[in-house]
Amino acid sequence: MTLSKPEEESRNSVARPVDTGFAGVDLYPGYLDDVAQRALMGELSAAFETAPPYRPHMPRTGKPWSIHQTNMGKLGWVSRPDGYGYAEANEVNGAPWPAIPAALLALWDELAAYRAPPECCLVNIYDTAKSRMGLHRDEDEAALDAPVLSLSLGDACVFRVGGFARGDKSKSFRLASGDALVIGAPSRLRYHGVDRVIAGSSRLIPEGGRINLTLRRVTKPG
Numbered sequence: 044m045t046l047s048k049p050e051e052e053s054r055n056s057v058a059r060p061v062d063t064g065f066a067g068v069d070l071y072p073g074y075l076d077d078v079a080q081r082a083l084m085g086e087l088s089a090a091f092e093t094a095p096p097y098r099p100h101m102p103r104t105g106k107p108w109s110i111h112q113t114n115m116g117k118l119g120w121v122s123r124p125d126g127y128g129y130a131e132a133n134e135v136n137g138a139p140w141p142a143i144p145a146a147l148l149a150l151w152d153e154l155a156a157y158r159a160p161p162e163c164c165l166v167n168i169y170d171t172a173k174s175r176m177g178l179h180r181d182e183d184e185a186a187l188d189a190p191v192l193s194l195s196l197g198d199a200c201v202f203r204v205g206g207f208a209r210g211d212k213s214k215s216f217r218l219a220s221g222d223a224l225v226i227g228a229p230s231r232l233r234y235h236g237v238d239r240v241i242a243g244s245s246r247l248i249p250e251g252g253r254i255n256l257t258l259r260r261v262t263k264p265g
């Protein structure tokens with residue numbers, strides 16, 4: 044008889060963050076093990092059926108991003124010609140976004156320490172050698188007291204964290220598959236971004252590349 048792995052074994056049993064050098068930026072290396080990562084990839088494939096990834100365009104300039112995106116949850120983060128914001132429906136096909144998988148809601152409960160669940164899971168897909176994300180702040184949420192929690196899947200990346208102004212000194216560290224990263228007070232509004240993806244560093248995604256899942260609480264809990 045094959046016994047299934049107890050749920051808690053798929054998480055790093057001593058959930059202690061490593062020091063990133065920034066108070067409130069907590070990195071949990073290998074928080075989800077291989078089995079849990081593969082299960083999540085299965086859930087993502089199903090979500091992509093109803094919310095196919097699309098290439099966003101920059102507001103105003105219309106320049107295409109170097110990544111693909113989609114969303115899960117009640118609200119999806121979108122880039123529109125007049126700016127960034129949240130949408131209840133997928134503006135590409137008009138459908139509601141698929142639900143956030145239970146495993147990610149559990150991750151939020153374990154690591155975010157916030158009184159309400161996330162409303163958005165932004166899916167960033169780094170699928171070419173040129174895929175990156177410039178330094179930016181997550182500032183479109185009313186619930187700025189909630190942390191942002193992200194999970195990395197697939198190839199590792201060089202992740203950069205800066206200060207509270209774009210030109211401030213910054214420092215980078217690696218995010219690998221299964222790593223969870225919490226960006227909360229007092230660093231919630233720090234600039235951050237992805238310099239590059241390290242091709243061939245993971246076998247989780249057969250065609251290569253990196254997927255990042257960013258969980259955010261958008262509205263203030265009532």
Ligand SMILES: O=C(O)CCC(=O)C(=O)O
Binds near residue numbers: 176193235255257
């Ligand atoms: O892909 C990442 O690790 C960064 C994601 C991010 O900064 C964002 O979605 O705002």
